[in-house]
Amino acid sequence: MAARAATTGIxxxxxxxxxxxxxxxxxxxxxxxxxxxAACIEALKIVQxxxxxxxxxxxxxxxxxxxxxxxxxxxxxxxYSLIFRQPVGRHVILxxxxxxxxxxxxxxxxxxxxxxxxxDYGQTTPDDRFTLLPVCCLGACDGAPALMxxxxxxxxxxxxxxxxxxxxxx
Amino acid sequence: MTGAMASxxxxxxxxxxxxxxxxxxxxxxxxxxxxLRDDGEVVWLDEYLGKDGYxxxxxxxxxxxxxxxxxxxxxxxxxxxxxxGFPAGLKWSLTLQGDxxxxxxxxxxxxxxxxxxFKDRLLMEQQPHLLIEGMILGAYANNSRSGYIxxxxxxxxxxxxxxxxxQEAREARWLGNDIDGSGFDFDIVxxxxxxxxxxxxxxxxxxxxxxxxxxxxxxxxxPGQSGAWGKPSVVNNVETLCNVPxxxxxxxxxxxxxxxxxxxxxxxxxxxxxxxxxxPGLWELxxxxxxxxxxxxxxxxxxxxxxxxxxxxxASTGFLLPEHLDLxxxxxxxxxxxxxxxxxxxxxxxxxxxxxxLMRNLEAFFARESCGWCTPCRDGLxxxxxxxxxxxxxxxxxxxxxxxxxLAADCGPGLTFCAHAPGAAMPLETALKHFRHxxxxxxxxxxGPAHQDPIPVGSV
Ligand SMILES: Cc1cc2nc3c(=O)[nH]c(=O)nc-3n(C[C@H](O)[C@H](O)[C@H](O)COP(=O)(O)O)c2cc1C
Ligand code: SF4
Ligand code: FES
Numbered sequence: 001m002a003a004r005a006a007t008t009g010i011x012x013x014x015x016x017x018x019x020x021x022x023x024x025x026x027x028x029x030x031x032x033x034x035x036x037x038a039a040c041i042e043a044l045k046i047v048q049x050x051x052x053x054x055x056x057x058x059x060x061x062x063x064x065x066x067x068x069x070x071x072x073x074x075x076x077x078x079x080y081s082l083i084f085r086q087p088v089g090r091h092v093i094l095x096x097x098x099x100x101x102x103x104x105x106x107x108x109x110x111x112x113x114x115x116x117x118x119x120d121y122g123q124t125t126p127d128d129r130f131t132l133l134p135v136c137c138l139g140a141c142d143g144a145p146a147l148m149x150x151x152x153x154x155x156x157x158x159x160x161x162x163x164x165x166x167x168x169x170x
Numbered sequence: 171m172t173g174a175m176a177s178x179x180x181x182x183x184x185x186x187x188x189x190x191x192x193x194x195x196x197x198x199x200x201x202x203x204x205x206l207r208d209d210g211e212v213v214w215l216d217e218y219l220g221k222d223g224y225x226x227x228x229x230x231x232x233x234x235x236x237x238x239x240x241x242x243x244x245x246x247x248x249x250x251x252x253x254x255g256f257p258a259g260l261k262w263s264l265t266l267q268g269d270x271x272x273x274x275x276x277x278x279x280x281x282x283x284x285x286x287x288f289k290d291r292l293l294m295e296q297q298p299h300l301l302i303e304g305m306i307l308g309a310y311a312n313n314s315r316s317g318y319i320x321x322x323x324x325x326x327x328x329x330x331x332x333x334x335x336x337q338e339a340r341e342a343r344w345l346g347n348d349i350d351g352s353g354f355d356f357d358i359v360x361x362x363x364x365x366x367x368x369x370x371x372x373x374x375x376x377x378x379x380x381x382x383x384x385x386x387x388x389x390x391x392x393p394g395q396s397g398a399w400g401k402p403s404v405v406n407n408v409e410t411l412c413n414v415p416x417x418x419x420x421x422x423x424x425x426x427x428x429x430x431x432x433x434x435x436x437x438x439x440x441x442x443x444x445x446x447x448x449x450p451g452l453w454e455l456x457x458x459x460x461x462x463x464x465x466x467x468x469x470x471x472x473x474x475x476x477x478x479x480x481x482x483x484x485a486s487t488g489f490l491l492p493e494h495l496d497l498x499x500x501x502x503x504x505x506x507x508x509x510x511x512x513x514x515x516x517x518x519x520x521x522x523x524x525x526x527x528l529m530r531n532l533e534a535f536f537a538r539e540s541c542g543w544c545t546p547c548r549d550g551l552x553x554x555x556x557x558x559x560x561x562x563x564x565x566x567x568x569x570x571x572x573x574x575x576x577l578a579a580d581c582g583p584g585l586t587f588c589a590h591a592p593g594a595a596m597p598l599e600t601a602l603k604h605f606r607h608x609x610x611x612x613x614x615x616x617x618g619p620a621h622q623d624p625i626p627v628g629s630v
Contacts (some may be wrong), residue, residue, distance in 0.1 A: 031383075034399040040381035041364050045323075068369060068499045072382075079383040081365030082323050094324070098285035099485050100333045100444040100517055102531040136484075136539065137285040141444035141515070143184040151326040153184040161182055168179045169439050 008098040010064055016057025018065070020152035022046045026065050036066040040076050044083050053084040080133075088131040089124040091169040093117075094157075097134045100141035105158070109145045116166070129169070185210060189451040189467065198224070199428065201328040201416035201427040202409070202438060202453040204290055206296050207591035212331055215338040218299040225417035227306050228318075229351035231550030239311035243414065245422030247436055250291075252279055252407030254482065254589075255501035256383020258414075265312045265394040266402040273292065274402035275314035276308045277379070277393075278411055280321040280328070281363060281370035284484035285535060289440040290408035294328040297412075298335035302358065304411035305419055309356045312394075314402045323365060332360050340442040366418050367539035371588050374541065382570045385541050386588035409440055433500040441499065442515035446472040452515075458498035461490070464516055480603065484616075485532050486593025488600035489519075508600060525605040526612055529598060530558040532534040536594035546580040548593040553577060554598065560614030568616050571609050574602060599615055 010018040025046050029039040047058045063070040124131045140146040146155030195204045205213050205221045244259030282290040305317050339345045347355045363369050371377045373387035376398050390519035397403020417425050426436035435457045442452040447471030479489045488509030504511040537551035554577045560566045578598045
């Protein structure tokens with residue numbers, strides 16, 4: 001199946017309007033692969049970069065751009081842990097809960113996050129500032145315990161470091 | 171105020187690093203890392219070319235014999251550094267090639283998510299051109315039409331460095347059409363993932379690359395016969411591919427000799443260690459270095475604790491004991507001890523750590539990361555977590571440990587679609603074997619109805 005040529009104003013379900021620049025970025029991505037479907041994960045990320053998450057309406061819009069069925073997009077969107085299907089805060093904190101962090105203070109760090117933010121995994125602070133999620137080993141085990149805030153990786157992080165660190169993400 | 175906080179942000183930022191200074195590394199002994207800088211900055215193209223960069227490609231393409239690359243890799247016996255230790259030369263010799271065959275893909279597995287593993291990140295963030303050079307050789311040997319670096323989404327810095335290095339290589343014509351005047355065309359795309367450990371399993375990786383759910387595929391056909399979009403595809407780990415240039419430049423005998431008489435496996439290895447040690451980190455050392463040597467390099471355990479157990483190469487390897495510290499860490503030796511070398515990055519467990527709690531942590535990881543395809547993995551692992559949680563809180567029931575034995579056995583090699591479940595079983599089986607008494611201490615109740623009620627999928 002071939003991806004469609006670039007147009008403007010793809011409208012998904014729920015009145016979702018795909019930004020023309022995002023459509024172009026998706027079509028650009030398609031060139032890297034034998035089949036347009038391969039651009040699906042990147043397309044979801046493109047939407048997420050603009051909106052912070054992937055609303056339902058974006059699924060059918062992406063499906064139209066790539067020339068595949070909406071179910072093919074939806075099953076991918078719900079499989080991958082870094083594609084968010086509900087709104088998240090302005091900043092996403094991914095805290096590593098794997099073995100090396102577990103052995104070097106993860107429990108205390110997680111507890112401090114929960115206390116200071118007043119939320120647990122999968123929740124967003126009432127001011128929409130932070131969402132907290134667990135993540136697999138960040139490949140920073142020599143800096144355990146480790147976490148990511150947005151695109152930045154930190155470690156080792158102690159509970160005492162948190163207030164100052166979070167301050168940088170308004 | 172803001173200034174102080176900004177500096178805290180910078181001082182907390184994680185930076186990948188090698189523990190050996192430049193003065194201790196040389197081209198003869200440290201093929202993977204000798205070019206790395208003490209300041210940890212990226213070795214970009216100019217510097218890389220000044221340090222013999224791309225010379226292996228120049229030589230191999232001018233000689234014009236792809237099969238010779240495969241032969242050299244076979245003779246050197248470079249074993250896969252992604253964890254399984256499969257000989258790369260043998261894999262390459264099985265890739266379908268020929269005039270009647272479409273050219274396929276060379277795929278670099280850069281999904282690094284095995285708990286306790288942080289080696290590929292260093293190679294990509296500080297020395298991207300060595301990987302690119304290795305991939306060009308791999309592509310030439312396997313007649314691949316293009317390459318993908320399948321990179322985990324969280325490695326934002328790796329993506330930035332790799333893409334800039336690919337652009338440099340294209341501009342200098344080490345990538346693209348007619349590389350170095352040889353007539354060989356090849357280019358590389360970085361594909362970033364969106365989470366899920368299972369993407370690192372090579373057939374799941376191919377599913378994911380095609381834009382599908384990362385469910386593994388049946389083997390055979392192996393990727394070398396039918397991989398991405400049905401074309402012959404070669405999947406190799408970052409570190410494996412980074413070994414190729416030096417093998418081609420210096421030869422198989424030199425490579426074999428790097429490990430001296432420590433082991434039959436040749437070459438050097440990025441070994442590392444994490445957990446409560448004084449100086450966790452990464453070193454390039456001869457293959458067959460021992461656990462004792464690596465722990466010594468890390469300055470021993472924190473708080474003067476004694477070592478209770480260790481994982482030789484990530485969460486999916488089996489626990490070893492202090493008595494195993496003098497074994498050469500190579501694939502076959504560690505395999506004979508009921509574990510696996512895995513990624514070769516050690517995780518240490520101090521004497522005061524509860525093995526039950528640690529196992530609960532490990533199995534919660536495997537349960538969450540199951541792709542959900544096979545029952546022992548999808549349903550058995552959450553059940554395992556539930557039993558371990560009960561034992562951890564002293565609420566275990568009689569029969570729980572036998573049940574754990576059974577759940578682990580059901581996940582053993584050959585019983586599930588991919589090696590994720592056996593990877594979950596191995597640490598559990600070895601923990602139950604070596605530290606059974608700790609699990610028994612968690613049993614305080616007679617057998618009740620809890621066993622009829624495994625918790626639903628996704629709730630751990
Ligand atoms: C669940 C699972 C996860 C894996 N994750 C990775 C990974 O992140 N990186 C990697 O190189 N190999 C990983 N592997 C191993 C790959 O399946 C494959 O053996 C490897 O990429 C082959 O490359 P090599 O021979 O160069 O090691 C994983 C295997 C399994 C079963
Ligand atoms: S063993 Fe687990 S991860 Fe592997 S295919 Fe089966 S369910 Fe999926
Ligand atoms: S276990 Fe947390 S970064 Fe590796």
